[in-house]
Amino acid sequence: MEIRFSGSGGQGLLLSARILAAALTEAGLTVAQSNAYEPVSRGGLSRSDLVIGEGEADYPLARRLDVLLILDEAAATVSTGLLTPASLVLCDAERVTTPPRGPFRTLCLPFTETARTLGNPRVTNIVALGALTAQASICPPEQLLAAIVAQTPARFERLNREAFAAGLAMGETEPA
Amino acid sequence: MKDTKTESAASFDVNDYLRQDRMPHFLCPGCGHGIALRALLWAVHEQGIPKDRLAVVSGIGCSGRLSAYIDANTFHTTHGRPLTFATGLKLARPDLHVIVITGDGDCLAIGGNHLIHACRRNLDITCVMLNNEIYGMTGGQVSPMTAEGRFTTTTPEGNTEPNFDACALAAAAGASFVGREVTAQVLALKTLLGQAIAHEGFSFVEVLSDCTEIYGRKNDLGASPEMMLAKKSAMRPYAYRNTVDVPFRPNALRTGVLTRTDRPEYGAAWRAMAARIRNEEH
Amino acid sequence: MTAPSLAAAPPALTGRRNLEGNEACALGAIRAGCRFFAGYPITPSSEVAETMARELPKVGGTFIQMEDEIASMGAVIGASMGGVTAMTATSGPGFSLKQENLGYACGAEIPCVIVNVMRGGPSTGMPTRPAQGDILQARWGTHGDHAVIVLAPASVGEAYSETIRAVELSETLRVPVVVLLDEVIGHLTETVDLGAVPETPGIARPFATGPREGFLPYAETADLVPPMPRPGDGYRSHCTGLTHGPDGFPTQNPAVAAAALTRTTDKLVLHRARIESWREQATEDADLLIVAIGISARAARQAVKDLRAEGLKVGLFRPVTLWPFPETPLREAVAAAGTRKVLVPEMNQGQLVLEVERVLAGRAEVAGLSRIDGETLTPDEIAGAAREALK
Known part of the structure; x- marks a missing residue:
């Protein structure tokens, strides 16, 4: 299974991928994570890919995405070549103005808006992680939540829990 | 105090510190490097450093060849880099006394960057720079210490570049001990080198050495005694600073201890930090 | 002050972990006994230095960021000459700068490990993009004929295990070993089972023992690896980048020079079975x-x-x-x-x-x-x- 987190620098994409990778590793799977970002720490195209399997991947980089998450318009078109009819594309409804359309499923969900309502747009990535968990059903939600708590600062724990729950609910209400 | 000095001086035999099977040495007749080497080994002797604990690291050039003659742990490294090797050696083995022998080209041209950072870091190394104002080993090319107007094989019409004040450079870069001496003052040189070795931190000593065979001949500076005396009379011993007024040799370079400051030694500072980290771990 | 005691063993790394390739190199080196690292920041290898800066103090080791790439290679060789296992890491431009001192380590047979994480070149090239353009530089980068070992991991697990092997080969054969990664492997994170990497049997440099009198630091032994004199042990020998005979001193005697140079290449032929891996x-x-x-x-x-x-x-x-x-x-x-x-x-x-x-x-x-x-x-x-x- 191949999952890409994409958007612009500073959106916590690499962290989201690392959290998911940790949860999957805990569940006994083997993960390869590769990142690409432009040499600026804020803004600029940023992405992190997970190639997930039972053992070491033959080729550790993404070839055909099962899930593509797009959190910013900067990343709207760059991954289109890796999509197949089986792909699921999750876009931020607010920040992605031209979501990819094609023979695959595209869902635009209010990640940023939800995070803002919870009080901090910086947890947009955690909301998205919740929705992704529900839609892609790759890992039990409680395992992912444990990884979030383990990999993020304690002072954000309550906010992250709320964000993850909101994302999960959002993902579950959409048809899988 | 005076008696002790006389006694230890009497008991010093340079042959105890030389690899006899490497003799005769390769230095030209009249070269000042031999005097500098003798003064250095005398200072080592007076400091009571066991030969097994002495590590001498040298670079490339005439000065670089001296390490091979010393009966100690000796390392003849690459051009300009002896301070980098010495930094690794001293950090890995703080139990060793590390002395670097380098030349004006080795230390100030190709190795200039390493010198200023070694001064800044203040690791307990003694750096002895033998300044003979020329690249002797390669046949007499201009160096960063060649005086303006001097003739070398690469300045056939006379040197048009200014030279460094190596001691001012070292002091500005943060060396906690800086000194300069001429080969004509061998006792003063021995004393200065002893103070440098005893100093805890980075010490830099410039020895004004004499290349008679190449530099001297090329510039009509006379034989070794003339060159040594000329240099001696051009100096202004630092000890005179309070007794002799400024008009006395106003442009002369100063000799003696020029800078001595008390600054944390790098190796000790690193080890203290590492120990703190280990304690926090446990 | 006494000679370094390297007793502080690193905490055993076991279990499945997600590690980055560069991080795995550093942890592998520490596991293999590396206790000195000197480096200089360069993309895409800086994480090796960063991991070493964090981990080495915990095991009684020394980390230093030197003033340039040349200096870091010099410091690594200096530490190794002092008897301490040492490593550096860099990328193409820095690897080029290290080559002269790397040649010294080849000639004087000083164990050391150099990690080179390859990026796009020549020159500054594409610092964050992968390439494999240093395959020949790794073999022939320094001047003159010389023997060198280059290991090329293709996964994070191998970045860990091959760096351990690099230390082992370097220490036991007294030869510089290059760990050649490309940017993808260096920055890739993979799940690695560290417990699955077998304990390496005796990574021990052959240090000189026996009589001090008449000791030859580069004597031709049966295994072609002369035991290395450790400063402080009483041998007081000489080490030089000049071509040297068994006594360690410079020579221009054609027969002695040829024998000395041939031995360093013959050494790798003799131990080929241990070195080769595919x-x-x-x-x-x-x-x-x-x-x-x-x-x-x-x-x-x-x-x-x-x-x-x-x-x-x-x-x-x-x-x-x-x-x-x-x-x-x-x-x-x-x-x-x-x-x-x-x-x-x-x-x-x-x-x-x-x-x-x-x-x-x-x-x-x-x-x-x-x-x-x-x-x-x-x-x-x-x-x-x-x-x-x-x-």
Whole structure:
């Protein structure tokens, strides 16, 4: 299974991928994570890919995405070549103005808006992680939540829990 | 105090510190490097450093060849880099006394960057720079210490570049001990080198050495005694600073201890930090 | 102050962990006994230095960021001359700067490990993009004839285990060892089972023991690895980058010089069985054999599976020890399978392919596949080239 987190620098994409990778590793799977970002720490195209399997991947980089998450318009078109009819594309409804359309499923969900309502747009990535968990059903939600708590600062724990729950609910209400 | 000095001086035999099977040495007749080497080994002797604990690291050039003659742990490294090797050696083995022998080209041209950072870091190394104002080993090319107007094989019409004040450079870069001496003052040189070795931190000593065979001949500076005396009379011993007024040799370079400051030694500072980290771990 | 006690053992690294390739190099080195690191910041290898800066103090080791790449190589050799296992890490431009001192380590037989994480070049090139352009620099970068070992991990697990092997080979054979990663492997995070890496038996440098009188630091021993005198142990020997005889002092005696230089290369021939390492995948009946390292080998591994699924007889020969090149194993693999064609995909304009051509010398038709745009060779590209070659 191949999952890409994409958007612009500073959106916590690499962290989201690392959290998911940790949860999957805990569940006994083997993960390869590769990142690409432009040499600026804020803004600029940023992405992190997970190639997930039972053992070491033959080729550790993404070839055909099962899930593509797009959190910013900067990343709207760059991954289109890796999509197949089986792909699921999750876009931020607010920040992605031209979501990819094609023979695959595209869902635009209010990640940023939800995070803002919870009080901090910086947890947009955690909301998205919740929705992704529900839609892609790759890992039990409680395992992912444990990884979030383990990999993020304690002072954000309550906010992250709320964000993850909101994302999960959002993902579950959409048809899988 | 005076008696002790006389006694230890009497008991010093340079042959105890030389690899006899490497003799005769390769230095030209009249070269000042031999005097500098003798003064250095005398200072080592007076400091009571066991030969097994002495590590001498040298670079490339005439000065670089001296390490091979010393009966100690000796390392003849690459051009300009002896301070980098010495930094690794001293950090890995703080139990060793590390002395670097380098030349004006080795230390100030190709190795200039390493010198200023070694001064800044203040690791307990003694750096002895033998300044003979020329690249002797390669046949007499201009160096960063060649005086303006001097003739070398690469300045056939006379040197048009200014030279460094190596001691001012070292002091500005943060060396906690800086000194300069001429080969004509061998006792003063021995004393200065002893103070440098005893100093805890980075010490830099410039020895004004004499290349008679190449530099001297090329510039009509006379034989070794003339060159040594000329240099001696051009100096202004630092000890005179309070007794002799400024008009006395106003442009002369100063000799003696020029800078001595008390600054944390790098190796000790690193080890203290590492120990703190280990304690926090446990 | 006494000679360093290196008793502080690192906490055992066990279990499954997600590690980055560069981090794995650093942790592997520490596990193998590396207690000194000197480096200089350079993309994409800085994480090796950052991990060392964090971890070495915990095990009684020393980390120092030097003023430049040359200085960090000098400091590593200096520490090693002091008897402490030492490593540095860099990328192409820094690797070039280290070459002179690396040659000193070759000539004076000072153990040291150099990690080179390859990026796009020449010059500053594409610092964040992957390439495999240092394959020949790693072998021939320093001046003069010399022997050197180069290991080429193709996964994070191998970055860990091969760095351990690099330390072991370097220490026991007194030869510099280069760990050659590409940017993809250096920055890739993979799940690694550290417990699965076997304990390495005795990574111990041969230090001189016995009589001080008449000691020859470069004596020709049966295993061609002269025991190294440790400062403070009473040998008071000389070490130089000048060509030297068994006594360690410079020589221009033709017979002594030739014998001394030949021994350092013969040493690697004598210990070839320990040094050589390679992996084969579906080679037994391969009409076409792919030879690749690093991320190109991972792409080839996928391509072989895809092509086999199509019924094409394609295999992969992956040198893990890149230099000395495992030439006999490659010849044997080609001979055993009756391989007709060999494809060498690499992220440069054709370096590894030169060695494969030399080794096979007409035994099979050899073709290269290059990519130099800062992107990796993909399984589909390699499969396409293989299909074309088999037509």
